[in-house]
Amino acid sequence: MLKLPIYLDNNATTPMDPRVLEAMIPYMTEHFGNAASRNHPFGWAAEEAVDYAREQIAALINCNPKEIIFTSGATESDNLAIKGVFEMYASKGNHIITATTEHKAVLDTCKHIEKLGGKVTYLPVDAEGLINLQELEAAITDKTILIAIMYGNNEVGVLQPIREISAMAKKRGILFMTDGTQAVGKIPVDVEADGIDLMAFTGHKMYGPKGIGALYVRRKNPRVKVTAQMDGGGHERGMRSGTLNVPGIVGLGKACELARLEMQRDIEHTSRLRDRLEKELLKIEESYVNGSREHRLPHVTNISFKYVEGEGLMMGVKDLAVSSGSACTSASLEPSYVLKALGLSDDLAHSSLRFGLSRFTTDEQIDYAISHVTEAVNKLREMSPLWEMFKEGIDLNSIEWAEH
Amino acid sequence: MAYSDKVIDHYSNPRNVGTLDKSKANVGTGLVGAPECGDVMRLQIEVDENQVITDAKFKTFGCGSAIASSSLATEWLKGKSINAALSIDNMEIVEELALPPVKIHCSVLAEDAIKAAINDYRVKNGLPALEEAKAHH
Numbered sequence A: 001m002l003k004l005p006i007y008l009d010n011n012a013t014t015p016m017d018p019r020v021l022e023a024m025i026p027y028m029t030e031h032f033g034n035a036a037s038r039n040h041p042f043g044w045a046a047e048e049a050v051d052y053a054r055e056q057i058a059a060l061i062n063c064n065p066k067e068i069i070f071t072s073g074a075t076e077s078d079n080l081a082i083k084g085v086f087e088m089y090a091s092k093g094n095h096i097i098t099a100t101t102e103h104k105a106v107l108d109t110c111k112h113i114e115k116l117g118g119k120v121t122y123l124p125v126d127a128e129g130l131i132n133l134q135e136l137e138a139a140i141t142d143k144t145i146l147i148a149i150m151y152g153n154n155e156v157g158v159l160q161p162i163r164e165i166s167a168m169a170k171k172r173g174i175l176f177m178t179d180g181t182q183a184v185g186k187i188p189v190d191v192e193a194d195g196i197d198l199m200a201f202t203g204h205k206m207y208g209p210k211g212i213g214a215l216y217v218r219r220k221n222p223r224v225k226v227t228a229q230m231d232g233g234g235h236e237r238g239m240r241s242g243t244l245n246v247p248g249i250v251g252l253g254k255a256c257e258l259a260r261l262e263m264q265r266d267i268e269h270t271s272r273l274r275d276r277l278e279k280e281l282l283k284i285e286e287s288y289v290n291g292s293r294e295h296r297l298p299h300v301t302n303i304s305f306k307y308v309e310g311e312g313l314m315m316g317v318k319d320l321a322v323s324s325g326s327a328c329t330s331a332s333l334e335p336s337y338v339l340k341a342l343g344l345s346d347d348l349a350h351s352s353l354r355f356g357l358s359r360f361t362t363d364e365q366i367d368y369a370i371s372h373v374t375e376a377v378n379k380l381r382e383m384s385p386l387w388e389m390f391k392e393g394i395d396l397n398s399i400e401w402a403e404h
Numbered sequence B: 001m002a003y004s005d006k007v008i009d010h011y012s013n014p015r016n017v018g019t020l021d022k023s024k025a026n027v028g029t030g031l032v033g034a035p036e037c038g039d040v041m042r043l044q045i046e047v048d049e050n051q052v053i054t055d056a057k058f059k060t061f062g063c064g065s066a067i068a069s070s071s072l073a074t075e076w077l078k079g080k081s082i083n084a085a086l087s088i089d090n091m092e093i094v095e096e097l098a099l100p101p102v103k104i105h106c107s108v109l110a111e112d113a114i115k116a117a118i119n120d121y122r123v124k125n126g127l128p129a130l131e132e133a134k135a136h137h
């Protein structure tokens, strides 16, 4: 029997892999020590576990274990990277370049930087969701200290041209930071080959625990430093104070190891199911994939269904846990700023659904999702005056709508 | 957001979805809302020689509460005279469907749609237009 609702919101968070949980449990009970306790076996056991996790993580992204700074998640890592670089490199400049489709953890951090007197350029994206490299180059000034462009987008899954961006940054002596939250553990990410100087990522998007994340900080060519954003015991080479979350770290390490060992299988599995879902849903008239289908994460698709309203659609697909392009802010529905940045009209943005698959998603679940969504869209369109007008060939823009 | 049982019922089994022939003199059509605002309601009434509404149909692009408000409106309209229908107040819809404050605009839109449909019927049949419905088409 298929259990409902079906979870297809794996870009929001993933379930924890039972193997991750199993690895963590001893570090909450018997091995509960503080990794900073140097004087007894409890501390040593914890430290050893943390060191091992660092290696597991380093192996996934091809870095040195010492280059991993543990944080509470990607939000903190984004903050630490951007604010930390802004402070540390203040004598070099005060300009940061980012993009309009970044996660709020980057965008709002950049707004904070502006309040502190920094300058930020927000690059637009094209209809595919990609930044333009010429525009990036043109935005660089002699005050630019950081380029912060995400690896894979959380709403549409679009992958930015990371290597081209990092090459440009390197040529101009600018640091390159990327929010790797959606990409790490899902596709091969290699900080050396990709030329990444700082990278944020988090456990709960890759079958690991919530509340643990990391910031990769390059130690060689160039040696990068960030100013700590919290004062305290000087953990994590002075960049992030606070007693280490040992069970979380063990979980993140295990999640990274599983991701590395099973990546090929996960990619094949999720992309096969995603492609099937997408192909079937595109058989619905007037449905469109948002963002590049070529440069994209393997487990995501974001589709708009024209002439149906987003909230009504969400109600119609109540057996699926998915996200819509409408952010339900208390009173009004705000269309997603990411979809707006791709040039979608408000109504197309409102009528979009994001499907995020996982290594646990089954064929049966995808079959159900296909028929459930198709039914809901058809039913709502039968009820939609806009669909009727469209079918009669009436141009909706020619109507003088009574705005309210 | 949690919907009331009545909203869910109307959303799942909408009453009177459909289209009446808007070219007929005894059919009044009200189209209110705007796609960018996330709701468009079209409400139609068919009126007999005694000015009693014999049939009502709707189509709505909108959230569950908007669909339920217009579905409920068609139920209430049938059998009412057009004058009696004018007295349907949006707060009655709010009460019947237990709409939360953020969804009151759905009931307002339904009331607007009723008035616009009646007005369309009146204008078609040589009756003076309603004051408050003049803004709508």
Ligand SMILES: Cc1ncc(COP(=O)(O)O)c(C=O)c1O
Residues within 6 Å of the ligand: A011, A012, A072, A073, A074, A075, A076, A103, A105, A150, A152, A153, A154, A179, A181, A182, A201, A202, A203, A213
């Ligand atoms: C791209 C991106 N960056 C940052 C975050 C924030 O991650 P966390 O919840 O670990 O703080 C998320 C998750 O919502 C994300 O998708």
